[in-house]
Structure formats: structure tokens, C-alpha cells
Amino acid sequence: MAKKEKFYVVWFGNPTGIFGSWEECQRSIKGVKGAQYKSFETFAEAKEAYGKEYQDYKGKSSKNKTLTKAELAAIGEPDLYSIAVDAASSGNPGLMEYRGVDTQTHEELFRQGPFQQGTNNVGEFLALVHGLAYLNQMKSDRKIYSDSRIAMGWVKKKKCNTKLKKTSKNEKLFELISRAETWLKKNAYDTKVLKWETKAWGEIPADFGRK
Numbered sequence: 001m002a003k004k005e006k007f008y009v010v011w012f013g014n015p016t017g018i019f020g021s022w023e024e025c026q027r028s029i030k031g032v033k034g035a036q037y038k039s040f041e042t043f044a045e046a047k048e049a050y051g052k053e054y055q056d057y058k059g060k061s062s063k064n065k066t067l068t069k070a071e072l073a074a075i076g077e078p079d080l081y082s083i084a085v086d087a088a089s090s091g092n093p094g095l096m097e098y099r100g101v102d103t104q105t106h107e108e109l110f111r112q113g114p115f116q117q118g119t120n121n122v123g124e125f126l127a128l129v130h131g132l133a134y135l136n137q138m139k140s141d142r143k144i145y146s147d148s149r150i151a152m153g154w155v156k157k158k159k160c161n162t163k164l165k166k167t168s169k170n171e172k173l174f175e176l177i178s179r180a181e182t183w184l185k186k187n188a189y190d191t192k193v194l195k196w197e198t199k200a201w202g203e204i205p206a207d208f209g210r211k
Contacts (some may be wrong), residue, residue, distance in 0.1 A: 007046035011054040012036040018046045019157035039089040041070055051201065052120040053087050054160025055164075067199050075200045082105040082143040084196060085131045086206035093164060096120065096173075098127035100134060101206045103145060110134060112157050117170035122177065125160050127206070128193065129180040147196040147204045155193065 008025035010016050013035050021041075029035035036054040039149070040046040051077045063186050067075075080103050087098035097113025110130060113123070117124040128151050132143045146152055160177045164170070203209075 006041065007043050008037060008039050009046050009049045010035070010037045011050070016064050016092075018043070018050055050092065051094075053092060056121070072200050074200075075197050077143065078103065078196070078201055079143055079194070082145055082194070083109060083131055083135065084145040084204050084206040085124070085127035086147065086204050086208065087120050087127050089118055089120040089123060093117040093119050093170070094117035096123045097125040097208075098125060098130070099206055100131045101203050101207075106205050112176075112203075114174075115170065115173045117167055118160065119164050121148065121150050121154075121160050122160065122164060122173065125154045125162075126150035126176055126180055128152065128155050129183060132189055132191055132193075133183055133187070135191050136187060137146045141190075143192040143194055145194050145196040147198050147206060149195065151193065152193055155184065 005020070006022070008019045008022065010019065010025060010028045013028040013032050014191060015028055017028070019028065025037060031038055038049065038054070040049060061162075066100050066108060073111060083100050083102045084103045085098065086099040087096060089096040095114040096118030097111065097115065099111040100109045104111060112126070112130065124146060125148075128144065128148075132155070135142055135144060159182060162177075166174050198204065
């Protein structure tokens with residue numbers, strides 16, 4: 001039986017990118033201290049991973065697990081009286097943007113970017129805080145969905161715990177991060193922040209469709 005083809009994502013190496021063989025991956029990480037890389041079963045998975053941060057995939061299997069009928073029933077359906085937020089990043093870091101939409105109609109409610117030298121996790125965090133501020137300003141009791149557990153954790157801690165380095169190109173982005181953290185610390189909200197169950201419901205409505 002022929003060996004199944006795999007794809008390799010290198011987040012930190014020389015060079016970074018998506019490679020179609022282990023030999024190419026090895027060449028890019030050779031001599032690179034702290035190299036960050038992982039194999040994936042399909043190119044689509046590798047492409048999605050490359051647009052996010054290594055921490056999202058560290059120690060996790062890339063194989064998609066199909067949910068059983070019982071699991072789907074337990075999850076139920078999304079609450080359409082809500083908004084959904086998401087981010088997209090071309091590279092890690094790279095051009096990043098985020099937006100929020102009405103979960104039911106998919107009407108775009110806000111959109112920011114693109115910003116230079118950003119990451120998907122930072123975008124997810126900013127999108128979630130922007131969504132909370134938006135609902136707070138509108139005095140709306142709608143819920144908010146995010147498909148990023150990392151962003152949800154950062155919002156809960158009121159701190160964007162990114163490892164992204166500040167440069168002259170992403171200075172504006174770090175200003176937004178600071179403003180978002182300040183908003184979280186100074187404002188109280190009752191909005192329910194919920195995890196979008198991608199495996200049960202498909203891509204979040206705010207998805208940019210670039211996978």
C-alpha cells in the first residue's frame with residue numbers, strides 16, 4: 001500500500017510555509033532553534049493552520065472527528081438571536097482583518113482591517129471585544145458567538161496574551177489591543193459569549209471563506 005501523502009506547516013523556520021513532503025519540511029527547520037511545525041492530512045487543513053498560530057495546533061491531532069447523532073443532539077442548534085465574529089490572517093504574522101455579522105441574516109455589522117503583521121488569534125480577540133462593545137452600545141441582549149477558545153479565554157482574563165512582537169508596521173494594531181483591554185477592564189457586560197460549534201454547524205457565519 002502506498003504511503004499516504006501529508007502536508008507540513010512550518011510556522012517558524014527558514015523558510016516558513018506549507019510543504020508537500022517531510023524532506024522539504026526538514027530542510028526548512030534544520031538548524032532553527034525552537035522551530036514550529038506540524039503535519040496535516042489534507043492541504044485544506046494545512047492552509048487553515050498556516051493562517052493561525054502554532055499554539056492552536058500544538059499537541060492536537062489534525063484528523064477531523066465526525067460527530068455522532070447523539071453528540072449532535074446534545075449540542076443542539078445555534079441561537080440565531082445573536083451575532084457572530086471571526087478573523088482572517090494571510091500569514092502568521094500577516095495581513096489580518098476581522099468582522100462581526102448577524103448570525104441569522106449574515107448582515108455585516110462591523111469590519112476592521114486589514115492590519116499589517118497581525119495574527120488570527122489577535123484578530124479573534126479584537127473581533128470579540130468589538131462585538132461586546134457593539135452590543136453594549138446598542139443595549140442589546142443578543143448573545144455573541146466565536147469559534148476561538150483562545151480568544152474567549154483572553155477576553156475572560158481581560159488580557160490579549162499574544163506572543164506577537166510589536167514593530168513599526170503593527171503599531172496601530174497594538175494600540176487597538178490596548179484599547180480593547182482597557183474596555184474590558186472598565187466596562188461591565190451581561191452578554192453571553194458562546195463557542196460556535198463548527199463540527200456541528202459548519203463554519204461560523206462571520207467566516208471570511210478563505211480556507
